Amino acid sequence: MCSPVILLHNWLEEAEKFFEPSRLKARAWTLKAWKEDRDIRTVWIVKVSFLQPNTDFYRLVMSENFKTRVQILSTFSDEAHQFGRSATSSQNQTLRKIIQRSEFNVLITGTIFPLGPETDAIGVLQSLGGPFNERGKWNERQRVALSRLLVRGSRDEKLYHILALRILIAPFVLRRTIQSSWDGEWIIKRTVARPIVEVIEPYPDDFTETEARAKYRVKNAKVISQTELMARADRQRFFAWAPLYEEIVSLSAGVKEDSRVAIMEKVIVERLLKEKLTGRLRRFIALVRSFKECGERFIIVSDRLFPLVLTYYVRSSIEW
Amino acid sequence: MGVLAGTRIWRHSISDSARAATVAALNDHTLDGIVMTDKVGACGHNLVGANVMVFIGSLYSKAYEDQAIGDV
Numbered sequence: 001m002c003s004p005v006i007l008l009h010n011w012l013e014e015a016e017k018f019f020e021p022s023r024l025k026a027r028a029w030t031l032k033a034w035k036e037d038r039d040i041r042t043v044w045i046v047k048v049s050f051l052q053p054n055t056d057f058y059r060l061v062m063s064e065n066f067k068t069r070v071q072i073l074s075t076f077s078d079e080a081h082q083f084g085r086s087a088t089s090s091q092n093q094t095l096r097k098i099i100q101r102s103e104f105n106v107l108i109t110g111t112i113f114p115l116g117p118e119t120d121a122i123g124v125l126q127s128l129g130g131p132f133n134e135r136g137k138w139n140e141r142q143r144v145a146l147s148r149l150l151v152r153g154s155r156d157e158k159l160y161h162i163l164a165l166r167i168l169i170a171p172f173v174l175r176r177t178i179q180s181s182w183d184g185e186w187i188i189k190r191t192v193a194r195p196i197v198e199v200i201e202p203y204p205d206d207f208t209e210t211e212a213r214a215k216y217r218v219k220n221a222k223v224i225s226q227t228e229l230m231a232r233a234d235r236q237r238f239f240a241w242a243p244l245y246e247e248i249v250s251l252s253a254g255v256k257e258d259s260r261v262a263i264m265e266k267v268i269v270e271r272l273l274k275e276k277l278t279g280r281l282r283r284f285i286a287l288v289r290s291f292k293e294c295g296e297r298f299i300i301v302s303d304r305l306f307p308l309v310l311t312y313y314v315r316s317s318i319e320w
Numbered sequence: 321m322g323v324l325a326g327t328r329i330w331r332h333s334i335s336d337s338a339r340a341a342t343v344a345a346l347n348d349h350t351l352d353g354i355v356m357t358d359k360v361g362a363c364g365h366n367l368v369g370a371n372v373m374v375f376i377g378s379l380y381s382k383a384y385e386d387q388a389i390g391d392v
Contacts, residue, residue, distance in 0.1 A: 009336040298372040
């Protein structure tokens, strides 16, 4: 089982959901553990980073001894889109060599198209399935069927026939649902994702997902393209916190990433403690405060560390 | 308040066990919230202890955004 580093522990903990510990057991791969444990019932969970050249794992699987004496029964690749996106990466090439020797292979992902079908469709589909021409492994009927996935739709020129792919893979799609969560018990009521509203009230117990969806549905919402979405995100980032960004960038030039975060934290604390807050920061603090006041359990997500660091400090200082 | 990120924020450990502890604490209601990067959010953590997800700024990837929403 090849897993991203961040999910290694998750797989080790959840393995018992998939098989009886007495029949199979999951272990994190290390050279020491591998040498100690030759039990055929052990499922080895390998960090993606171990697929890089010059690691113990790489040297082991590339050795003649391993090739002649070890049989690989099956492989599972978690977050497989990360391998599928670049056929030339060293991780991808190592994985392909392992997969060639395995009898049964499974690719697992919840993000088939990381940048969207328009950008990724051809590359991702072909790297997962090989070229859709005479050089590929598909027979003529399969070739025609797979090639149709790459034909642009007649109604929307920007979209490929991804719907056909979704129908093909539908039997294999696993989602977190009320039934699939641990012991079939949903811990707290699930609500629908929605934009932040001015007043956030806790839901009454009998508030259903359908009612929540109806209440918070954005009327006449404009459908925006991926390009427009990215442009909007860029505008938000560069205009929202420009002065703080400028200071952090100038102070952290040439330093390592960990130290850069420490500098970021220092700047945020000094500005928040010593300076008069701007309207934007006051609104931001009010937003973070509302997370606590609404009484729900929440996750705050961003693809940049700065807003996360800022949120963490503001939220924690409210608790203090 | 917990942290799920690949980079150390506010002295939180980024070890596997610390991440697992954060996920467990959110799911058993010891924590009432976490901050998280989109790359972590796009992985398969079971964050069913939360019921509200707040995006600060739109993410670059709509697919990551959708999968992060699917975590809760």
